[in-house]
Amino acid sequence: MKRIDGGVTAPKGFRASGVAAGVKPGSTKNDCALVASDFPATVAGVFTKNVMKAPPIVWDAEVCKKGTARAVFTNSGNANACTGERGYADAKATAERVAHGLRIDTDEVCVCSTGVIGVPLPMDRINKGVDGCLGALSSTGSDDAARAIMTTDTVPKALAIEIPLDEGSIRLGAIAKGSGMIAPNMATMICIITTDAAIKAGPLKSLLHEAVNTSFNQICVDNDMSTSDIVVCLANGCSGAAHLTPGTDNYARFAEAFKALCVEMAQWLVRDGEGATKFVEIAVEGAHNDDDAKTIARTIAQSQLCKTAFFGQDPNWGRFACAAGYSGVTFEPDAVSIWLNDIQLMQDGAAAPYKEADAAAAMKEREFRIRVSVGRGSGSAVFWTSDLSHDYVSINADYRS
Amino acid sequence: MKRIDGGVTAPKGFRASGVAAGVKPGSTKNDCALVASDFPATVAGVFTKNVMKAPPIVWDAEVCKKGTARAVFTNSGNANACTGERGYADAKATAERVAHGLRIDTDEVCVCSTGVIGVPLPMDRINKGVDGCLGALSSTGSDDAARAIMTTDTVPKALAIEIPLDEGSIRLGAIAKGSGMIAPNMATMICIITTDAAIKAGPLKSLLHEAVNTSFNQICVDNDMSTSDIVVCLANGCSGAAHLTPGTDNYARFAEAFKALCVEMAQWLVRDGEGATKFVEIAVEGAHNDDDAKTIARTIAQSQLCKTAFFGQDPNWGRFACAAGYSGVTFEPDAVSIWLNDIQLMQDGAAAPYKEADAAAAMKEREFRIRVSVGRGSGSAVFWTSDLSHDYVSINADYRS
Numbered sequence: 139m140k141r142i143d144g145g146v147t148a149p150k151g152f153r154a155s156g157v158a159a160g161v162k163p164g165s166t167k168n169d170c171a172l173v174a175s176d177f178p179a180t181v182a183g184v185f186t187k188n189v190m191k192a193p194p195i196v197w198d199a200e201v202c203k204k205g206t207a208r209a210v211f212t213n214s215g216n217a218n219a220c221t222g223e224r225g226y227a228d229a230k231a232t233a234e235r236v237a238h239g240l241r242i243d244t245d246e247v248c249v250c251s252t253g254v255i256g257v258p259l260p261m262d263r264i265n266k267g268v269d270g271c272l273g274a275l276s277s278t279g280s281d282d283a284a285r286a287i288m289t290t291d292t293v294p295k296a297l298a299i300e301i302p303l304d305e306g307s308i309r310l311g312a313i314a315k316g317s318g319m320i321a322p323n324m325a326t327m328i329c330i331i332t333t334d335a336a337i338k339a340g341p342l343k344s345l346l347h348e349a350v351n352t353s354f355n356q357i358c359v360d361n362d363m364s365t366s367d368i369v370v371c372l373a374n375g376c377s378g379a380a381h382l383t384p385g386t387d388n389y390a391r392f393a394e395a396f397k398a399l400c401v402e403m404a405q406w407l408v409r410d411g412e413g414a415t416k417f418v419e420i421a422v423e424g425a426h427n428d429d430d431a432k433t434i435a436r437t438i439a440q441s442q443l444c445k446t447a448f449f450g451q452d453p454n455w456g457r458f459a460c461a462a463g464y465s466g467v468t469f470e471p472d473a474v475s476i477w478l479n480d481i482q483l484m485q486d487g488a489a490a491p492y493k494e495a496d497a498a499a500a501m502k503e504r505e506f507r508i509r510v511s512v513g514r515g516s517g518s519a520v521f522w523t524s525d526l527s528h529d530y531v532s533i534n535a536d537y538r539s
Numbered sequence: 540m541k542r543i544d545g546g547v548t549a550p551k552g553f554r555a556s557g558v559a560a561g562v563k564p565g566s567t568k569n570d571c572a573l574v575a576s577d578f579p580a581t582v583a584g585v586f587t588k589n590v591m592k593a594p595p596i597v598w599d600a601e602v603c604k605k606g607t608a609r610a611v612f613t614n615s616g617n618a619n620a621c622t623g624e625r626g627y628a629d630a631k632a633t634a635e636r637v638a639h640g641l642r643i644d645t646d647e648v649c650v651c652s653t654g655v656i657g658v659p660l661p662m663d664r665i666n667k668g669v670d671g672c673l674g675a676l677s678s679t680g681s682d683d684a685a686r687a688i689m690t691t692d693t694v695p696k697a698l699a700i701e702i703p704l705d706e707g708s709i710r711l712g713a714i715a716k717g718s719g720m721i722a723p724n725m726a727t728m729i730c731i732i733t734t735d736a737a738i739k740a741g742p743l744k745s746l747l748h749e750a751v752n753t754s755f756n757q758i759c760v761d762n763d764m765s766t767s768d769i770v771v772c773l774a775n776g777c778s779g780a781a782h783l784t785p786g787t788d789n790y791a792r793f794a795e796a797f798k799a800l801c802v803e804m805a806q807w808l809v810r811d812g813e814g815a816t817k818f819v820e821i822a823v824e825g826a827h828n829d830d831d832a833k834t835i836a837r838t839i840a841q842s843q844l845c846k847t848a849f850f851g852q853d854p855n856w857g858r859f860a861c862a863a864g865y866s867g868v869t870f871e872p873d874a875v876s877i878w879l880n881d882i883q884l885m886q887d888g889a890a891a892p893y894k895e896a897d898a899a900a901a902m903k904e905r906e907f908r909i910r911v912s913v914g915r916g917s918g919s920a921v922f923w924t925s926d927l928s929h930d931y932v933s934i935n936a937d938y939r940s
Contacts, residue, residue, distance in 0.1 A: 189865070189868075189869060190863065190865075191864075191872070220856075220857050220860050220861075220885065220889060220890070221889055224889070225889075255855075255858065256890050446931075446936045447935070449936045450935070454655075454656075454657075455621075456655065456656025459656065460589065460620070460621075460656060462591065463590040463592075463766060464587075464588065464589045464590070471591045471592070484657070488623030488657070489621070489622075489659075527932065530843075530847075531847055531931075531932060532929070534847035534851070535847045535848070535850045535853070
């Protein structure tokens with residue numbers, strides 16, 4: 139497994155593009171992106187669980203159910219959510235225009251929209267964006283596409299890796315956006331994954347769900363889950379390597395790389411979280427089972443008081459214990475211990491004899507780890523979260539104006 | 540029902556005091572409070588559901604189970620939470636000292652501690668506080684007590700009302716503190732309620748639970764539930780009015796006043812929420828049942844994105860709809876309508892034709908109302924919340940330092 143350049147266009151047979159079509163009001167930044175496979179590809183997607191699903195999510199779920207696709211078009215600057223029947227018609231019209239340009243079927247095109255909710259898409263500009271993207275498609279277009287899907291992200295996010303097989307090799311690439319509205323049960327985000335592996339829809343879907351569960355479902359910036367979340371993967375088989383079948387060595391290598399890619403992307407979203415000045419790993423162990431551990435970790439990761447303590451660089455372990463205590467999971471208070479990196483702050487339900495200066499120094503770092511043990515069993519889980527800063531408030535108080 | 544002065548000492552037979560004993564480090568502010576009944580009183584309490592219950596809460600639950608008590612001692616500046624076995628011993632020792640001074644039994648004394656978690660109580664100062672409070676008890680001491688229980692509150696909170704009965708009248712008084720860590724399932728707070736009504740422990744307990752459920756359980760500042768939450772009520776019968784029995788007119792008047800007092804106190808906690816610049820009522824209707832409505836209302840009230848929009852005075856109804864959508868309650872997106880005061884922002888799942896200037900003006904006010912209808916049935920609920928401001932972050936990032 140080797141890191142390579144090229145993002146979503148690193149795998150063979152993929153092209154991408156990103157253009158500025160004026161969808162981001164008053165901006166000359168890229169706001170439309172297209173990722174396309176030169177050949178039919180297996181597709182799988184994971185979608186937001188929000189009841190107020192955006193129309194593109196409804197469309198994409200239909201495409202993914204079918205199991206094959208060729209392209210993903212994304213616009214930023216304007217979500218297509220809470221837009222009623224018009225929203226679905228706009229999503230479909232966008233797919234049609236892309237399909238027409240690529241000479242493929244409409245139901246081979248996924249569409250994503252991200253930005254302010256409740257405003258219908260400016261279809262004249264979206265059409266301009268589609269046409270621009272079609273003309274600009276290139277095997278080096280990943281960076282343009284990664285920039286075009288950004289909203290409040292401060293950096294474009296792209297990764298690619300090469301996985302050696304017994305014979306030959308396969309490649310994985312990804313671009314993602316997300317930064318606010320990142321919550322568990324899928325971060326609020328868009329991630330487009332490409333691979334030139336040959337894999338059937340069933341195994342790809344299972345693998346994607348597993349990978350999302352241990353990556354994008356274990357991160358938190360705020361606690362809001364958006365209407366437009368999606369992780370979608372296209373696998374076009376262009377590597378020439380044999381079909382990947384679960385149970386084989388090659389499949390195991392691919393699955394491991396796939397999950398590692400998702401974890402790295404997920405952590406990147408937290409690192410670039412809105413206003414984030416800290417990247418904090420919350421590790422919980424000793425729970426009755428893994429689900430309980432995840433619930434405790436998530437509750438600490440989401441707590442406003444823990445997140446402001448991270449921002450304030452304050453090793454206020456009472457807040458971490460308190461959040462664990464209201465997570466809904468049962469444990470004995472006297473069995474709780476808490477560490478900050480290797481410094482034990484709490485021991486068996488009360489203060490441990492640590493040096494305040496050591497703890498303060500650890501929290502001055504940009505990254506640290508809170509480990510909580512609740513002494514009930516062998517269940518464990520990890521969550522990644524950011525702090526809650528003044529900039530988070532500024533970014534979200536001023537988002538529309 | 541008439542508002543009167545006097546707080547917890549307005550009802551007959553109650554005295555109170557508040558003194559500065561140096562428990563708040565480096566401060567000359569009041570930090571110890573005592574509320575005492577001259578005669579044995581019926582007692583009822585509602586406590587935090589946090590697993591990491593503070594030792595005083597464990598002690599008070601035992602007192603309340605017994606059904607009678609005479610005094611409530613509270614210190615601010617230092618919680619007695621995550622303090623292990625020593626914490627329980629300290630709570631009991633405090634009750635003993637109060638009981639000794641008042642010549643009553645130790646198990647007639649409730650104790651409360653609020654402040655930073657994880658630091659053992661400075662018992663020398665607590666003892667000094669107990670002695671000072673005992674000496675200062677007075678029938679006009681409510682304000683001193685109200686000030687002594689404050690932590691990040693900006694104003695002391697006290698209320699009293701008189702309820703005319705068929706013959707004579709009874710009085711209710713209360714003091715409360717709370718401002719950060721205010722979350723549903725009881726706000727993170729302390730509220731001490733006194734009354735000179737005569738009422739048995741069973742009916743008092745039922746009434747207190749009902750009242751808390753429609754007041755302190757319907758508010759939110761952040762989403763954290765503390766280890767030290769308590770609402771406790773002493774009823775000493777000194778009014779001379781007959782025993783209140785459920786099913787009678789007199790009981791109904793008392794119950795109505797009791798609930799109104801709790802609602803007003805709860806709303807006051809939100810108005811004085813940490814860094815709050817807004818007081819927002821979230822009203823949900825048309826849910827399948829009241830519980831579903833409450834879940835939706837709570838999710839909107841807790842959403843960081845909704846709360847930063849309140850702070851930013853941004854009528855970003857897409858965020859309100861989005862939060863409703865991830866509440867876990869099922870409804871049809873196309874049936875959702877949202878109003879800001881009387882301005883309809885969303886109609887049947889999409890934007891309503893409102894004037895942006897009208898909506899912006901409404902959100903510039905200090906108080907406004909978000910009403911959400913989800914078109915499923917007749918379930919309704921109300922929640923009160925504050926905004927998420929820069930000051931909230933400052934207050935909680937700097938709390939210990």
